[in-house]
Amino acid sequence: MASEPFDKRSGWIWYDGAFVPWSDAKVHVLTHGLHYGSCVFEGERAYGGEIFKLDEHTARLKESARLLDFEIPFSEDEINAACREVLVRQKFKDAYLRPVAWRGSDMMGVSAQNNQIHLAVAAWEWPSYFDPAQRLKGIRIGMAKYRRPDPATAPSTSKAAGLYMICTISKHAAEREGYADALMLDWRGRVAECTGANIFFVKDGVIHTPDADAFLNGITRQTVIQLAKRRGYEVQERAIMPEELPSFDECFITGTAAEVTPVSEIAGQHFQPGPVTKTLFEDYMAEVQPKKAAAA
Numbered sequence: 001m002a003s004e005p006f007d008k009r010s011g012w013i014w015y016d017g018a019f020v021p022w023s024d025a026k027v028h029v030l031t032h033g034l035h036y037g038s039c040v041f042e043g044e045r046a047y048g049g050e051i052f053k054l055d056e057h058t059a060r061l062k063e064s065a066r067l068l069d070f071e072i073p074f075s076e077d078e079i080n081a082a083c084r085e086v087l088v089r090q091k092f093k094d095a096y097l098r099p100v101a102w103r104g105s106d107m108m109g110v111s112a113q114n115n116q117i118h119l120a121v122a123a124w125e126w127p128s129y130f131d132p133a134q135r136l137k138g139i140r141i142g143m144a145k146y147r148r149p150d151p152a153t154a155p156s157t158s159k160a161a162g163l164y165m166i167c168t169i170s171k172h173a174a175e176r177e178g179y180a181d182a183l184m185l186d187w188r189g190r191v192a193e194c195t196g197a198n199i200f201f202v203k204d205g206v207i208h209t210p211d212a213d214a215f216l217n218g219i220t221r222q223t224v225i226q227l228a229k230r231r232g233y234e235v236q237e238r239a240i241m242p243e244e245l246p247s248f249d250e251c252f253i254t255g256t257a258a259e260v261t262p263v264s265e266i267a268g269q270h271f272q273p274g275p276v277t278k279t280l281f282e283d284y285m286a287e288v289q290p291k292k293a294a295a296a
């Protein structure tokens with residue numbers, strides 16, 4: 001079932017400092033970001049009208065751009081304000097926000113020293129998932145053919161559009177095999193992450209997650225580690241080899257979109273969504289609730 005195409009929706013998009021009607025928020029076909037992947041973005045989520053960890057997302061956006069050798073011409077405060085204004089203008093409470101920055105059309109070639117840097121922020125409604133029973137059944141994940149690149153090969157900690165090329169290929173391949181997502185190894189053959197989420201395992205009540213040294217150290221990942229420690233769980237961030245998968249009892253993935261999603265299978269290896277996953281799922285859903293509402 002196809003949803004309404006994104007370029008056919010209505011509303012307003014913040015574009016280089018002003019609001020433009022949704023259908024006018026365009027780029028030219030000769031845009032550096034389109035041809036050479038000089039584009040970075042964020043995925044944020046608002047719950048009850050408040051954007052969860054907005055400061056952290058904005059800081060990562062600026063840093064992602066610096067890793068691609070460009071500076072977004074707006075301060076973190078200006079970007080935060082833009083994100084909040086988009087939410088208000090669109091009258092959304094529970095929504096997904098997509099800030100995106102890219103090199104424009106001034107020069108077309110590998111060198112793009114004088115290209116203008118653009119920034120846009122769009123948002124669309126995305127209600128929070130309210131069926132924990134269904135969610136706790138877990139998703140099935142396949143193994144990806146491609147690996148996350150060596151940080152010596154690509155700026156692997158940038159949320160750069162180009163790095164998603166292998167994620168899309170991997171997710172498509174997994175979906176063709178009936179899986180919901182794909183687990184990617186890193187260039188050393190270690191367990192890394194899924195195509196849009198980080199991964200955690202549980203063994204004998206201890207939480208294990210790969211060191212975030214070759215992939216995005218997700219804001220949700222960091223939040224969940226804090227929540228787990230607050231609960232008194234031991235969390236081991238370490239190298240995890242795929243051969244270890246059979247030894248784990250529980251598995252879950254984390255991300256702004258995925259929140260905390262239990263995993264029931266990775267390519268034939270089964271897991272039981274269990275008490276640790278359930279606790280962290282509930283703690284995360286409580287954590288994202290707007291602080292103003294929680295205090296009221």
Ligand SMILES: Cc1ncc(COP(=O)(O)O)c(C=O)c1O
Binds near residue numbers: 043196217219220
């Ligand atoms: C490849 C990848 N890894 C991990 C994550 C999780 O990051 P976050 O928790 O900041 O959304 C995402 C989502 O943005 C992602 O796309």
